Structures are given as C-alpha cells and as structure tokens.
Amino acid sequence: MNILVIGSGGREHTLAWKLAQSPKATKLYAVPGNPGMADIAECIGGVDICDNEALVKLAEDKAIDLVVVGPEVPLTNGVVDAMNAAGIKAFGPRKLAAEIEGSKSFSKNLMKKYGIPTAKYEVFTDADEARAYIKKEGAPIVIKADGLAAGKGVIVAMTLEEALDAVHEIMDDAAFGKAGSRVVIEEFMEGEEASLLAFTDGKTIYPMVSSQDHKRAYDGDKGPNTGGMGTYAPAPVMTDEMVKIATERILKPTIAAMAKEGRPYKGCLYAGLMITKEGPKVVEFNARFGDPETQVVLPLLESDLVDIMLACTDGHLDEEHIEWSKGAAVCVVIASGGYPKAYKKGYPIEGLAKAKALDTLVFHAGTAEKDGKIVTNGGRVLGVVAKADDIRTAVDKAYKGVNAITFKDAFHRNDIAHRALERLADK
Template sequence: MNILVIGSGGREHTLAWKLAQSPKATKLYAVPGNPGMTDVAECIPGVDICDNDALVKLAKDKAVDLVVVGPEVPLTNGVVDAMNAAGIRAFGPTKLAAEIEGSKSFSKNLMKKYGIPTARYEVFTDAEAARDYVRKEGAPIVIKADGLAAGKGVIVAMTLDEALDAVHEIMDDAAFGKAGSRVVIEEFMDGEEASLLAFTDGRTICPMVSSQDHKRAYDGDKGPNTGGMGTYAPAPVMTKALVAEATEKILKPVIAAMDKEGRPYKGCLYAGLMITKEGPKVVEFNARFGDPETQVVLPLLESDLVDIMLACTDGSLADMDIQWSEGAAVCVVMASGGYPKSYQKGFAIDGLEKAKAADTLVFHAGTAEHDGRIVTAGGRVLGVTACAGQVRDAVKKAYDGVRCISFQGAFYRQDIAHRALERAKK
C-alpha cells in the first residue's frame, strides 16, 4: 500500500515510523514531513496542508491507498471529507466530527447534553460579562479559548488577577486570534491528569495505553503552558479499573453521542482526563493523536498500525485483537530557548546519531535541513524516547539520549515521569 502522512511534527514522525513497520506499507509519503522522517518516508514540501484540493491531487498522483492525518487543523478543515469524496481512504474524523476539538463550547455542550462527566462551565462572547463571571466565581478557575490554539489556549488561573488577565489576553488582546473570540470558563478540577487515546470506527472503541503529559515549561510543573514538554506511558494513576470506568462512562458514551448528533466519529479520539475524587472527568477532547503522547503510546503498540487504521476506516474494528507491550516508554522534549514564547531558529543540532546509538528513538518535532545540517526550526525541536521494562529504566535511557544531543539554547525538563517515580517509591 502507498500511505500518505499529513503533518511535520513529532507526532507525524512517530506515525510514519510505526506505519513503516507494517509489511503492508510498500511506500510512505509525508507532506510536508521533516528531516527525521526521511529515513522512512519520501517528504514532499511545498504543499499547503490546508489546501484540500492540492492534497487530494497529491494523493491521486501518488496512487495513495491510505491517508493518515496528524494535525487538528486539516481535520477541522475537512480533509477527510475531501479524501472520502475522491474515493481515498483517510484515517481521521470528518469536519463535523472534528468539531469536538475545534470548538470547546460544542464539546462542553455535547457532554452536558449526554451526561458525560466534566467540569461545570459557562461560555462567553463578551469580555466584560466573562470578567463579571470570574469575579463572582473566584479562583482558582480555568479560562479556555474556544477554538484551536495549538495546545496553548488554556490558562489555569490560581488567583483572581491571573483569571482577569487571562480574559483580557484572550478576548481583548486576541492573543490566540479568532480562537479567542469566544471563551469557555470552567471550574477548577482538583486531581491528577492523564491522557487516554482510543481507536474507533464509529461504533467500537479500543483504548490505547494510558499516558501522562507534562504541560508546564519547567520542572515541578512550573511556568507557562506549552504543547507538552514530555510524557510517559502507561500512567500509573490510570489503573485498569479507572481505564474501564473511563471507557464505559466517557469514551463509549461520547462516540454514541456523536453518532446521534449526525457526526459519526472515526479515527483516534483523545480524552484528556482529570482523575478526581468523584472519578475521571473530561478536561478536553482532541480529534487526533496527542503530541507528545503519540511518541510513547505507539512504541508500545505490538499490533500492525496499518491493519488497525484500515479497520477504523472500514468499520471492522470489533474484529481486531490489539496487543500492547507490558513495558514503559518515556519521551523528553528538547525545546528552543524561550519556548513557549519567542525563540530563535536555525541552530545546528549535534549528537543525533549518538543518541540513536544509545538505544533511544529521536522523533523530530521542529527541525529543518540547511546546508546539509539538521537545524532547529520550531519551539519543540526533538522528542527523545526510550522504552524499557520499568518506567525508571525508560527514564534513565531517555535522559542518556538527551545528553547526547546539543544545540544552542536547548532546554528540557529534568523531571519527566516524576509522578510515576514517586508512586513507585511508595
């Protein structure tokens, strides 16, 4: 089969790496791809991933049998609909189904309507009304831009001033553009977060190995929110009982709800969860694989990813017996100095081959090639991933790999998987 992966980040590199392991994958293409993906795919730069007509033409020209969509923007732009209309299989939700991520207010209203556990909330389009509500509710409180904001449009305000500043930043200053013209203001949920991704064909839902992201920029979960500074799987907080509870009370009901709403959902559904005293509650849904969760979940997948994706598109997921490794995986993100705010690009990256030789997987997230050298080209530059039988051994291997790599201004958190390590001590 010829397979086309849409996207250029660490998630897409991981997807291409895993798809390439399938005997069914005869040729992989990536648009636009990144330098790290050239080991497994032919990268095709110069095509706008939001231009559905151009993507369909490319898929036809390359006789593509399966399109795998990585980022959220092409999904909410309807690329799966365009591929389906052209008779090309595509893994991912349609435009209507992807609204579960594209609009937080849609997602929250859906959960409210169908009794899916989540935080109490209100939606505002007027900044002054939002500020009045914040003053009435007090802090801590959570302010979210309604639309897509590259994983950065959520502000957990621990004080009233922080909450009011967040409303001003999102609505008055338009820090996230049109995504912040509407805000969702939620009650603060106390607990431990976890991510539970699942494959679904619109009827059957198969949870993946749980994982836990580290959103804050600095050690000790300090600093601004980022797209994710590292992750590990499985997450010990997600016991088998909690995974079963989340599947029965959240994943299955939301897939059924989307079908009832005339928005059948196929692909990967990402549930960001808060494990509260009352049980798991939804923080957010994403309409695609998480980043960097993909970098630890897929290395633990033992089954053929192509087979699973075809089953999702064809409606035969119930026939699959998906197998997972019993081990653990850890991913440490190496970022550009200044991220998630302004940062410089174009710094040469050294030590990539040395890190691979140290038994780590190096997934490129924000890199480019310049004069034969791999250079930095984004905020999150690399995801260094390691697998082992125990999480503590995977942590050691991942950081051994990180220490092989250097570039100007590089920084990374040094406490990835700290919650799992603390639990192991008890």
C-alpha cells in the same frame, strides 16, 4: 500500499515510523514531513496542508491507498471529507466530528446533553461578562479559548488576577486570533491529569495505553503552558479499573453521542482526563493523536498500525485484536531557548547519531535541513524516547539520549515522569 502522512511534527514522525513497520506499507509519503522522516518516507514540500484540493491531487498523483492525518487543523478543515469524496481512504474524523476539538463550547455542550462527566462551565462572547462571572466564582478557575490554539489556549488561573489577565489576553488582545472570540470558563478540578487515546470506527472503541503529559515549561510544573514537554506511558494513576471506568462512562458514551448527533466519529479520539475523587472527568477532547503522547503510546503498540487504521476507516474494528507491550516508554522534549514565547531558529544540532546509538528513538518535531546539517526550526525541536521494562529504567535511558544531543540555547525538563516515580515509590 501507498500511505500519505499529513504533518511535520514529532507526532507525524512517530506515526510514519510505526506505519513503516507494517508489511502492508510499500511506500510512505509525508507532506511536508521533516528531516527525521526522510529515512522512512518521501517528504513532499510546497503543498499547503490546509488546501484540500491540493492534497487530494497529491494523493491521486501518488496513487495513495491510505491518508493518515496528524494535526487538528486539516481535520477541522475537512480534509477527510475531501479524500472520501475522491474515493480515497483517510484515517481521522470528518469535519463535523472534528468539531469535538475545534470548538470547546460544542464539546462541553455535548457532554452536558449526554451526561458525560466534566467540569461545570459557562461560555462567553463578551469579555466584561466573562470578567463578572470570574469575580463571582473566584479562583482557582480555568479559562479556555473556544477554538484551536495549538494546545496553548488554556490558562489555569490560581488567582483572580491571573484569571482576569487571561480574559484580557484571549479576548481583548486576541492572543489566539479568532479562536479566542469566545471563551469557556470552567471550575477548577482537583486531581491528577492523564491522557487516554482510543481507536474507533464510529461504533467500537479500543482504548490505547494511558499516558501523562507535562504541559508546563519548567521543572516542578512551573512556567507557562506549552504544547507538552514530555510524556510517559502507562500512567500509574490510570489503573486497569480506572481505564475501564473511563471507557464505560466517557469513551463509549461520547462515540454514541456523536453518532446520535449525526456526526459519526472515526479515527483517534483523545480524552484528556482529570482523575478526581468522584472518578475520571473530561478536561478536553482532541480529534487526533496527541503530541507528545503519540511518541510513547505507539512504541508500546505491538499490533500492525495499518491493519488497525484500515479497520477504523472500514468499520470493522470489532474484528481486530490489539496487542500492547507490557513495558514502559518515556519521552523528553528538547526545546529552543525562549519557548513557548519567542525563540530563534537555525542552530545546528549535534549528537543525533550518538543518541540513537544509546538505544533511544529520536523523533523530530521542529527541525530543518540546511547545508547538509540538521538545524532547529521550531519551539519543540526533538522528542527523545526510551522503552524499558519499567518507568524508572525508561526515564534513565531517555535522559542519557537527551544528554547526548546539543544545540545552542537548548533546554528540557529534568523531571519527566516525576508523578509516576512518586506513586511507585509510595507502593
């Protein structure tokens, strides 16, 4: 099979790495891809991943049998619809289904209508009305840009001042463009967050291994929100019983609700959960694999990813038996100094081969090739992943890999998986 992966980040590198392990994958392409993917895929530049017509033409020219869509923007832009119309299989939800991520107000209204547990909320298009509501409700409170904001349009405000500043930033200053023309304001939920990704063919849903992201930039969960500074899997807070509850109360009802709404959902459904005293509640849904959750979930998958994706696109996921490793995986993101604010690009990266020699996986997220050298080309530059029998060993192994890699102004968090280690220490 010829397979095309759309995207250029760490998630897409991980997807390509896992797809390449399948005996069915005869030739892999990536558009635009990144230097880390070049070992396993032919990277094709010069094609806008938001240009459906150009992507379809590329898929036809390369006789692609399966398209795998990484980022959310092409999905909400209808790339799966365009591929399907051309008779090409594509893994991911169609445009109407991808709105579960593309519009937070749509997602919240869906959950309210079908009784899927989530935080109390209100939606505003007027900044003054939003501010009045915040003053009435008080803090802590959560403010979210309604549209896509690359994982950064959410502010958890612990004080009234922070909440009002968030409305000013999102609505008045339009920090996230059109995505912030409408805001969702939610009650603050007490608990521990976890991510539960699932494969679905629109009817059957199979949860993957649970994981936990680290959104804040600095140790101790301090600093601004980022796209994610590291992850680990499985998350101890997601016990077998909790996964079962989340599947029955959240995942299955959501897939059934989307079908009932005339938006059948196929692909990967990502549920960001808060584990509260009342049980799991939805923080947000994403219409694709998480980044960097994918970097720890897929290394623990023992089944053939191509088989699973074909079962999702063809509607026979119920016939698949999906196997997972019993071990653990940890990903530490190495970022550019200044991220998530302004940062410089183009710094040479040293130690990649040394890190791989330490039995770690190095997934490229924001890199480029210049004069035969790999250089920095994004805020999140690399994800260093280690697998082991347990989380403690995986953490130690991952940091050995991280410490082997250097570039100017690099930084990373030193406490990835701290919640898991605290939980395990309490046992």
